[in-house]
Amino acid sequence: MTREENSAAQANGTAHFDAVIVGAGFAGMYMLHRLRALGLSVRVFETGDGVGGTWYWNRYPGARCDVESLEYQYGFSDDIQREWNWTERYAAQPEILRYQNYVADKLNLRKDIQFSTRVTSADYDARSGEWTVETDRGDRVQTRFCIMATGCLSAARVPDFPGVEDFDGETYHTGAWPHEGVDFTGKRVGVIGTGSSGVQSIPIIAEQAKHLTVFQRTANFTLPAGNRPLSKEEITASKETLLTDRQHARETAGGLICFEYNEALAEEMTPEAREKELRERWTQGGFAFLGSYGDIMATKEANDIAADFARAQMRSVIKDPAIVDILLPDDHPVGVKRLCLDTHYLETFNLPHVDIVDVRANPIERITKSGIVSGGREYEVDVIVFATGFDAMTGAILGVDITGRDGMKLRDKWAAGPRTYLGLGSAGFPNLFFITGPGSPSVLSNMIVSIEQHVDWITDCLSRLTSGNVRSIEATPDAEDEWVAHVNELASETLYPQANSWYMGANIPGKPRVFMPYTGGVNVYGEKLAEVAAADYEGFRLDA
């Protein structure tokens, strides 16, 4: 923006920033830190009234990470890693949120974040090369770069059940939990949904509730998390190797080093060796189980062996054979919906005051003043907990009315599924970036490793643009088409598309069925990002 344009904008009441970042979770916070260090003026807008994103919103009982705390933390600052001490193998939500607030304080981030403000629209003006960003608080700001740090799992969704507004009791969504908590003591509670949020919250809700009815549409594979306190020795040892560990994590497919993938194929192992591998990894807890052998996510035969093993373990915990039939997953390969890590989830269904209703067999028909109707029967409850998930990966991005070059709406462009180059940008939308956007490893990885990978890349890119007199960067349609085809092809070589998962958009009626994340791994993807940057942003058009 020229000085004259800037003065005109200010006279109009339109502030100007070099960059606007939407969202103040792990991604927005780190992006802000990096761009300030480049000397750019930055404004972050955040709907919530504090930092933290996922960990600000998901305060339901039992919420904790499923990537181990020692890896589920920022890796960019030796200082931060040395100062902060995690207490458990899988940190609970309050501890993660405390950590994010500690980082915000340490880096003095809040002064550039406007809280309680939702971005409603972003419009690109090709003449000025600027985005105009508007908010629900009446802000109207201009910016050269617009960065969507809006999160893959941040658009919480209550399904369109008829009668939901008639319910007389309390309703909560796990992804928008009240800050003051919820007391279920003495209440009849209905939980709808048995993904990770349901699996984590159900055992704790059952401890308090007078009666709990769980409404399950899809039985999920779930294995004991094996959570425990971290010892002083583990914490001290981890600090010795912080930086090399993080580098190593970036060189793995999942952005994780707490386990290694066994590369042998199932058929190359004896049944005894396979059983041993599966058992050891099951006992270890966490995602190690999915690394038991090399083709677990690639062929049905290999996957079936692991799925049968998992079902046998699950069966051994449940007492009532009728409940076994409902709780054991049999309609999708193990791992193609996100594996749930639990603490006493299956055991909860052995309790006399806990029931499960199979809403695959008998879908929820409606919600009434006093309960939930399924299979013609009304289940009376005082409280309904919607553990029904998110409009994942695209919901929060498309929640902003984004208009690019020539009036093109991102919503229209993505009507048949998201189209990006590298998950970072989309043709027709210059200087607009997505952090962990669709088409990148994102939700198939340790998200903080993927967030840092994107933030570092975007920072280098903006440094190149601002120091090299380049006005804009934009994915070319050809590079984007090739990348979308590549992402689809890689996914089709796996079992992932075989489940009705949120990875596929299948949890939202009418959402296009497209496998959204990149399955090639953080390591391979990182090499591609580096090659693109080294070739002066090959596949992007740079305009002076």
Ligand code: FAD
């Ligand atoms: P978010 O944390 O989702 O932050 C996005 C922010 O953008 C939100 O605060 C939102 O309010 C804001 N926002 C969105 N739209 C707008 C708008 N229009 N205007 C203003 N603000 C807006 N990943 C892992 O790797 N390991 C885990 O163990 C793990 N556990 C998880 C547990 C739960 C309960 C959930 C829901 C997800 C979990 N994830 C996990 C994924 C998790 O989302 C990421 O790890 C990470 O926290 C994402 O950070 P982010 O900053 O990209 O997005």
Ligand code: N01
């Ligand atoms: O959401 P989900 P989530 N009628 O979409 C059901 C991360 N996370 O919040 O499977 C009846 O997984 C739906 O049924 P179905 C993690 O990446 C991590 O639990 O679609 N039921 C499902 O059972 C995770 O994958 C942790 O058939 C309906 C449930 O609601 C992601 O966030 C903790 C329904 C939704 O499950 C999302 O998890 C929490 C309907 N109309 C979240 N609509 C950790 O452990 C939906 N359902 C770290």
